[in-house]
Amino acid sequence: MIDKKEIENFFLALQDTICRGLEDADGSEKFKEDLWDRPEGGGGRTRVIAKGNVIEKGGVNFSAVFGPCPDFLKQEMGLPLTEQLQFFATGVSIVIHPVNPFVPIIHMNVRYFEAGKVCWFGGGIDLTPHYVDEEDARFFHVTLKKVCDSNHASYYSEFKKWADEYFFIKHRNETRGIGGIFFDRLAATNDISIKDRYNFVKSVGETFLKVYLPIITRNKDKKYADENKKWQMLRRGRYVEFNLVYDRGTKFGLLTNGRTESILMSLPPEAQWDYNIVPQPDSLEIKTLGFLKKGISWA
Numbered sequence: 001m002i003d004k005k006e007i008e009n010f011f012l013a014l015q016d017t018i019c020r021g022l023e024d025a026d027g028s029e030k031f032k033e034d035l036w037d038r039p040e041g042g043g044g045r046t047r048v049i050a051k052g053n054v055i056e057k058g059g060v061n062f063s064a065v066f067g068p069c070p071d072f073l074k075q076e077m078g079l080p081l082t083e084q085l086q087f088f089a090t091g092v093s094i095v096i097h098p099v100n101p102f103v104p105i106i107h108m109n110v111r112y113f114e115a116g117k118v119c120w121f122g123g124g125i126d127l128t129p130h131y132v133d134e135e136d137a138r139f140f141h142v143t144l145k146k147v148c149d150s151n152h153a154s155y156y157s158e159f160k161k162w163a164d165e166y167f168f169i170k171h172r173n174e175t176r177g178i179g180g181i182f183f184d185r186l187a188a189t190n191d192i193s194i195k196d197r198y199n200f201v202k203s204v205g206e207t208f209l210k211v212y213l214p215i216i217t218r219n220k221d222k223k224y225a226d227e228n229k230k231w232q233m234l235r236r237g238r239y240v241e242f243n244l245v246y247d248r249g250t251k252f253g254l255l256t257n258g259r260t261e262s263i264l265m266s267l268p269p270e271a272q273w274d275y276n277i278v279p280q281p282d283s284l285e286i287k288t289l290g291f292l293k294k295g296i297s298w299a
Helices: 004-026 071-077 134-149 155-166 194-219 226-245 248-255 260-266 284-290
Strands: 032-037 042-050 055-068 086-098 105-115 118-128 179-186
Touching: 004 042, 004 055, 004 086, 004 105, 004 194, 032 260, 042 260, 055 260, 071 105, 086 194, 086 260, 105 194, 118 134, 118 155, 118 194, 134 155, 134 179, 134 194, 155 179, 179 194, 248 260
Parallel strands: none
Antiparallel strands: 032 042, 042 055, 055 086, 086 105, 105 118, 118 179
């Protein structure tokens, strides 16, 4: 079994590093920290930034929780319901909603879970542009591919496809954004050790600032009009729909008595749901909708 305290400490340090990087990029606001305890065991550090020059609302959350393993988790993992197991889960979860409509929303989650003799890593990182910029999309995916390739030859193609499937809004028949990578329950195999999985998750976490800060820099000062903000609000609405209907992390947090305020920090400060909006032909909006589908090769 891997040392869970080492993993917890890495995630704490990762939260610190990413918060500093985002504060520097914003240039005006700082994260506010909220420490919380979970009655059944564990707790976390919620950090939220709001009303900045670049970031309208963002959260970088750390948690480490433990206690009796709930029956729904035992069922999902095929563990005996009658067995008395303790679980431990720790991770960092990030969502950034920018001010400028031409800066994309970004999400990253890296996590570790164990119960009894079962242990695995999960996570991912994905980009949700309000307006898809093809150069940014290629940069994002090429960067992730390099990270994946440095760990295992199959990772990028496997986890990119997984992201396309996972970040899909079925009732809208569109992807949430341009995807990225997504992986879950990465346990040890005959060829890949749990330490190898940990090293991969560390490299994903350490890529966040490297991949997002250049995209912020390229787009944060772009001029935008009222119609661009209106579109941003509509796309945020799609983001809310995914997080409340499909997101596994949201469901896990709520079902394990996590802190609701921290779990729902992923939601934007404002969003809109206007009726049956159809963008104009040949507009940036209609072009963006054309990219919200599975299977696009960006890298």
